Amino acid sequence: MLSKASTRGIIRLKRNSSFGLCCVFRDEPVKASAFHYINHAHWSNYGSLRPFIKAQCISPPCCFSSTPILDSFGSSSVCREWLHVRYMSYASIELKTENDVVRFSVSKQRDKSGLPTQVKKGTKRVKMSKKAKVNELRFYRLKAKKKMNSPNPEVRIRYKLEKAKRKETWLIEKLRKFEVAKAPADAYDPEILTEEEKHYLKRIGEKKKNYVAVGRRGVFGGVVLNMHLHWKKHETVKVFCKPCKPGKIHEYAEELARLSKGIVIDIKHNNTILFYRGKNYVQPEIMSPPDTLPKDKALEKYRYEQSLEHTSEFIEKLERELEEYQRHVAKYKERKEHEQHDLKTAISDFG
Numbered sequence: 066m067l068s069k070a071s072t073r074g075i076i077r078l079k080r081n082s083s084f085g086l087c088c089v090f091r092d093e094p095v096k097a098s099a100f101h102y103i104n105h106a107h108w109s110n111y112g113s114l115r116p117f118i119k120a121q122c123i124s125p126p127c128c129f130s131s132t133p134i135l136d137s138f139g140s141s142s143v144c145r146e147w148l149h150v151r152y153m154s155y156a157s158i159e160l161k162t163e164n165d166v167v168r169f170s171v172s173k174q175r176d177k178s179g180l181p182t183q184v185k186k187g188t189k190r191v192k193m194s195k196k197a198k199v200n201e202l203r204f205y206r207l208k209a210k211k212k213m214n215s216p217n218p219e220v221r222i223r224y225k226l227e228k229a230k231r232k233e234t235w236l237i238e239k240l241r242k243f244e245v246a247k248a249p250a251d252a253y254d255p256e257i258l259t260e261e262e263k264h265y266l267k268r269i270g271e272k273k274k275n276y277v278a279v280g281r282r283g284v285f286g287g288v289v290l291n292m293h294l295h296w297k298k299h300e301t302v303k304v305f306c307k308p309c310k311p312g313k314i315h316e317y318a319e320e321l322a323r324l325s326k327g328i329v330i331d332i333k334h335n336n337t338i339l340f341y342r343g344k345n346y347v348q349p350e351i352m353s354p355p356d357t358l359p360k361d362k363a364l365e366k367y368r369y370e371q372s373l374e375h376t377s378e379f380i381e382k383l384e385r386e387l388e389e390y391q392r393h394v395a396k397y398k399e400r401k402e403h404e405q406h407d408l409k410t411a412i413s414d415f416g
Contacts (some may be wrong), residue, residue, distance in 0.1 A: 218390055226383045229376055236373040243366040248356040256328060256343050266330050270301035270339045279306045282363035284317060286353035289324045293352040296342040301330065304338040314338065324354045 161168045193201075212224040258266075277291045288304075295302040306317050318329050318338050327340040358366065 219387070219394075222383055222387045222390065226380065226387065229380045229383065233373065233376045233380065236369055236376060239369050240366065240373065243358060243362060243369075245356050245358060248354070256345070258328065258341075263330055266301055266341050267339060270303060270330060270341075273299060273301065273303075275299050276303040276305055279304055279309075279317060281308065281367050282360065283367065284320045284324070284357070285360060285363040286357040287360050289321070289357065290353040292321070292325050292327065292340065293348060296327075296346060297348060300342055302340050302342075304340060306336040306338070309336040324357065 209224070212220055215221055215224075275295050277288060277295065279288055292302055292304070304317070304321065306314055309317070314332060314336050318332055321327065321338070321340065322329055325340070327342055330339040330341050332338050
């Protein structure tokens with residue numbers, strides 16, 4: 066029988082095998098320093114072996130006997146055999162029996178050298194409940210409502226101005242996604258037309274009824290594609306730009322001439338551009354240039370541009386109102402100070 070004391074053992078776990086238990090006990094009255102017990106059920110699963118790492122332990126209570134353990138697990142010489150690395154984990158479990166209570170504790174993960182590994186602590190994102198989200202939104206709404214209903218006009222104007230500037234920044238970031246890098250210009254020889262040829266082409270283009278419309282989407286791939294389809298049977302094509310801002314018609318003419326390799330014959334006052342395909346025109350294989358936006362993206366860009374334009378105008382209006390209010394407050398304060406000064410001088414003269 067072994068002496069009565071606290072017990073500590075290290076259990077090595079396995080993977081995909083029935084590798085069992087390894088406990089080391091030391092009996093002080095007996096001169097034998099340690100016993101190693103191994104329960105090995107599948108020796109055929111282990112090809113390469115390594116020596117088992119010994120662990121220092123204390124003798125178990127008197128209720129445990131070493132003889133049946135030796136009979137069931139075999140002689141102590143089995144413990145000196147080599148164990149396989151592949152089916153072993155480097156984590157250890159400690160068995161503690163203190164005050165007649167058995168407790169298990171898992172130690173830190175260890176590397177191949179036996180040293181404890183440092184576990185990286187990742188910052189977990191706390192998931193908010195639905196009620197917490199609703200309360201947070203309610204707080205911001207009440208805060209905004211308080212500013213909107215403030216009796217001070219300056220607070221109201223500043224709140225609207227901050228909100229409009231945030232929206233302007235957001236719209237600018239959105240519009241950056243629609244920027245398309247221009248493809249390098251192909252080397253081509255632009256044809257030089259005489260005044261007589263231009264006059265002749267202008268008369269012909271005015272009589273014909275084929276046209277291409279440039280609407281709110283602006284210049285995109287579909288416009289250039291339609292121009293090439295018209296040039297398949299006609300020499301000239303008219304491009305109507307409606308709606309068109311003042312001065313925007315010339316930008317459209319330059320952009321369409323670059324993309325279609327056509328020649329601008331005339332720009333009329335009713336926002337109409339007349340294009341000539343050229344004497345040596347050859348229809349390209351890809352009629353819609355790759356450095357243009359598709360139809361749906363062009364419409365989305367137009368909506369963001371319109372929103373940005375209105376937001377910028379609203380910001381200018383609010384800044385003017387804020388300046389006027391500050392000017393009015395300064396004027397009122399100056400007048401009040403002047404009245405107080407006159408009152409003081411009148412009292413001093415009377416006294």
